[in-house]
Amino acid sequence: MSLAAAVRLPHSQSMSSTPRALVAGAGIAGLTAAKVLHELGWEVDLVERQAASGAVPTGLFIPANGMRAFAALGAAEVLLSCGRVIERLRMQSSDGTAAGAADLAQV
Ligand SMILES: Cc1cc2nc3c(=O)[nH]c(=O)nc-3n(C[C@H](O)[C@H](O)[C@H](O)COP(=O)(O)OP(=O)(O)OC[C@H]3O[C@@H](n4cnc5c(N)ncnc54)[C@H](O)[C@@H]3O)c2cc1C
Numbered sequence: 001m002s003l004a005a006a007v008r009l010p011h012s013q014s015m016s017s018t019p020r021a022l023v024a025g026a027g028i029a030g031l032t033a034a035k036v037l038h039e040l041g042w043e044v045d046l047v048e049r050q051a052a053s054g055a056v057p058t059g060l061f062i063p064a065n066g067m068r069a070f071a072a073l074g075a076a077e078v079l080l081s082c083g084r085v086i087e088r089l090r091m092q093s094s095d096g097t098a099a100g101a102a103d104l105a106q107v
Pocket of ligand 1: 024026027028029030061062065
């Protein structure tokens with residue numbers, strides 16, 4: 001296996017008493033797992049097989065449960081500073097027929 005990128009998040013404790021983890025994948029799940037384990041005192045190696053992100057430069061919708069998770073990680077403020085709160089969601093079928101709506105301000 002060739003690894004395109006690898007990051008080590010060392011912890012300050014001695015090697016012998018520090019639990020270690022290898023996290024495969026630098027998507028949102030891997031980055032979150034690496035951050036949380038590091039904050040819990042683990043030494044973390046994070047590897048990613050792609051040399052560059054395959055993400056298309058477009059909008060990203062973060063639902064309320066995702067924002068709560070980001071808040072727990074201390075990242076909500078920076079996201080809010082570069083994004084916009086969506087208060088109302090309207091769904092429609094491909095022919096434009098209304099399929100539903102949700103008041104996200106209440107979620
Ligand atoms: C077009 C599109 C639009 C989307 N829009 C939204 C949105 O607006 N809001 C939203 O909440 N979600 C959205 N999603 C869903 C969201 O992208 C996924 O739910 C999320 O990316 C899943 O995160 P993940 O970390 O589990 O997986 P991934 O993002 O797929 O990350 C996995 C990473 O692991 C790497 N990897 C895999 N195997 C290995 C290995 N063996 N060794 C090393 N690295 C490895 C991969 O290269 C990849 O980078 C969208 C998805 C798509 C396709």
